[in-house]
Amino acid sequence: MPELPEVETFARALKTELVGNTILSADLRWARTLATPSPAQFKKQIAGQKIVDVSRRAKYLILNLEDYNLLIHLRMSGDLIIRGGKIKPEKHDRLLLYLSNHTYLAFNDTRKFGRVWLTDRPEDILGKLGPEPLEKDFTAQWLFENLHARKRYLKPLLLDQSFIAGLGNIYTDECLHIAKLHPLTSSNNVTKEQAASLHKAIRSVLKEGIRRNGASIDWAYRGGEFQNYFRVYGREGKPCPVCGTKIQKLTVGQRGTHVCPNCQHLR
DNA sequence: AGAAATACCCGTACGC
DNA sequence: TGCGTACGGGTATTTC
Numbered sequence: 001m002p003e004l005p006e007v008e009t010f011a012r013a014l015k016t017e018l019v020g021n022t023i024l025s026a027d028l029r030w031a032r033t034l035a036t037p038s039p040a041q042f043k044k045q046i047a048g049q050k051i052v053d054v055s056r057r058a059k060y061l062i063l064n065l066e067d068y069n070l071l072i073h074l075r076m077s078g079d080l081i082i083r084g085g086k087i088k089p090e091k092h093d094r095l096l097l098y099l100s101n102h103t104y105l106a107f108n109d110t111r112k113f114g115r116v117w118l119t120d121r122p123e124d125i126l127g128k129l130g131p132e133p134l135e136k137d138f139t140a141q142w143l144f145e146n147l148h149a150r151k152r153y154l155k156p157l158l159l160d161q162s163f164i165a166g167l168g169n170i171y172t173d174e175c176l177h178i179a180k181l182h183p184l185t186s187s188n189n190v191t192k193e194q195a196a197s198l199h200k201a202i203r204s205v206l207k208e209g210i211r212r213n214g215a216s217i218d219w220a221y222r223g224g225e226f227q228n229y230f231r232v233y234g235r236e237g238k239p240c241p242v243c244g245t246k247i248q249k250l251t252v253g254q255r256g257t258h259v260c261p262n263c264q265h266l267r
Numbered sequence: 268a269g270a271a272a273t274a275c276c277c278g279t280a281c282g283c
Numbered sequence: 284t285g286c287g288t289a290c291g292g293g294t295a296t297t298t299c
Contacts, residue, residue, distance in 0.1 A: 111276045
C-alpha cells in the first residue's frame, strides 16, 4: 500500500533514526527479497557501511551509504521497524540490518512483494521513473502535453510509474475525484482546464497525505491519519463529500476504482 | 511499439 | 465449524 506520502513519511522518520549509524551485518531471511546483488556479495558489501543520508524517489526509499545506495521498495505489505538489539525478530521479517547503536532495522513483509537493491548505480533502477509530482518540473503544461501524447484511460496512466512517479491506487482515486474526472476518460481528450485541475489535485492530495503522515489501511502501514479523510477510496455506498451521491465501485484495469457518478462524468 | 493481461504473494472475508 | 475461494495491492513479465 505505501505510496508516495507513506514512503515520504518513512524517509523523514528513518532519517533521524538512522543517519550516522554503521551497518554491522545483514541477516537475509527470505532470499527473494534481495533483488541485487547475490546474498553473499550483499552481506560482504553492506557490512561496515555508514548511513550517510535517507531520502526518497517515487515509492523507493533510499539509504545513502558511503559506497552504495540501498534502495527499498515496500510494495504492498512491506514495513520498516527499528528494534532494540535484544528484541526477537518477527515471523514475516525478510531482512535484518544490525546497527552500531545496538538496534536493528527490520524489513517486515507479509506478502513477500517488497524488494531491496544494493547498488552503486541507482539510476539503473530509478532511471525509468516519471517526474516527481511535487517537484517544479511537474507542471500543468507538462501534464497536458503528455496526456495528449498518449491515448490511455486516466486511471491506469496515472498508476504508470514511468508516466508520473509515486501515485498508487488510493491517491489516484482521490485525485481523480477532486479533479472531477472519470477514471475511464481518455487521456488525449482531457482539456487544458481539466489538466490544470488534475495537476492541482495531484499535488494537493499528496501534500495532504504527507501532512497527515500517510494512510493506514487494515494492518498495512502504521501511524497515518489520512485514511480518515478519504473522499472516495473504500467508501462504496457512502455519500460523496461534495454532492452526497452514493460512491460507486468499479473495476478499471483490474483495479478497484471508486467514483462519484455525479461529480465524475464520463463524457 | 505500446497497451493490456498475467504472475507474483498471503491474510482476510465471504459463501456454502 | 470447517473448508474452499475470491480479493487486493505495485510492478515485472508476458501476451496481444
